Amino acid sequence: MTAYVLVSRSAEFETRLRGLLGERLSVVPGEFLTFGPEAVMDRVPEDTRVALLGPVLNYEETKGLVEALTARHRGLGVIVVREQRSDLEDWVDELELHAVLSPEASDETTMGLLDRLAMWLIANGRADEHDFDAPLALEIDDMPFIESARLDAESALVSVATVSDSNDVEVATDPDVPEWEFPPIQAGSPTDAIAVIAPKGGQGKTTIAINLATGLAEVAPNSVVLVDADLQFGDITAALSLSPTRTIVDAVDEAATDELVLKTTLTHHEDGFFVVASAPSPELGDRVSPLSLARLIDQLRASFRYVVVDTTPGLGEHTLIALEHVTDAIFVTNMGVPSLRAMRTEFEILTKLGLMPSNRHIVVNQTDKNSGLSIRDVENIIGAPIDVEVPKSSAVLLASNRGVPLIHDDVRDPAARAIRSIVLRIAPEAFPKRSKIQRRRRSNEPE
Known part of the structure; x- marks a missing residue:
């Protein structure tokens, strides 16, 4: 029957x-x-x-x-x-x-x-x-x-x-139904999309992306979405202790061209932002074409005030097409000479292709006075001025292991303060509310 x-x-x-x-x-x-x-x-x-x-x-x-x-x-x-x-x-x-x-x-x-x-x-x-x-x-x-x-x-x-x-x-009422709602985007209101890019893996790109989304959510609660577009080995949900039921593979499915269906593919974080989880395996990640990623970014911009895209390291097709559909790009590197030279090469390629974003932010991560290089040396190698220096800090790893964004885990840490300055470059009104942050930190402490 x-x-x-x-x-x-x-x-x-x-x-x-x-x-x-x-x-x-x-x-x-x-x-x-x-x-x-x-x-x-x-x-x-x-x-x-x-x-x-x-x-x-x-x-x-x-x-x-x-x-x-x-x-x-x-x-x-x-x-x-x-x-x-x-x-x-x-x-x-x-x-x-x-x-x-x-x-x-x-x-x-x-x-x-x-x-x-x-x-x-x-x-x-x-x-x-x-x-x-x-x-x-x-x-x-x-x-x-x-x-x-x-x-x-x-x-x-x-x-x-x-x-x-x-x-x-x-x-x-189903206990699985969330209590949050999606704030409406007023017609004509500006929306920003920010790509976070690194020439190589291990530069701290994902940490920057997570904390950027966290800081922006303070001024636009539930109107920020973080897209894990590292289609091979994206780990945003692991770093945030999230267990998504749907991923970017579902978000680019034809059915998700409907706004309602797309929103069902998102995972909500308690700090007031949403996550599009990465593909569960590299094989499934291959199903996400560059054009479908571009369409996803544009679709999310129609529903969210801020869209943060954590890209695959390097300048693959997905990263290049993401740059065509964002308003800002944050370039992240550490103080290693190979990474700095790779970033210089990236800048040269993007300039030649006409894809260098007008709103460019250069972040040197894990700075260390014992690295043998000064910030002036770094600028000479990459051929551009540095916007933000994020000092090396054990608090970054501790926060990641705890599944808590750094800027809400240890507000006084120098690395957290430096990352906060990145947030302020995108949203100048995103000043930290210290008491609120400290309460959140305690709520995440183990019993």
């Missing part, structure tokens, strides 16, 4: 639902909607009892499907798979739906909703128990469903909406 049908443009959600329902699920790709609802209807099995519509379907497509499905399949259960947005109330008011399911809902929450709707259909004579070909978890007496639904406008971040006897939608 194929009791369930999914009409969606999200390959990720399709894969997850197939894992939950197996052969009980039939899938109709949303691309068939190009030819109208009837093209989808011809592919919906006759024994379908529950239809899941979305994610990545617009209102007109969903409306056409609901009308066509309910006309041909009397008594069908209808679920819209969509995040809570300002217009969702209109969807529920105007369409004949039984529930709203967030694509981010946990497997347990998703199966709980499907089982409850199945039991309600059985109890109301719209289906037989054998139609679903699986044990159902809940008793009929526990199912206060009715046929029509109205979304409670006061509810936020809905995971699952189920129908109650009072014609109001009960909201079953």
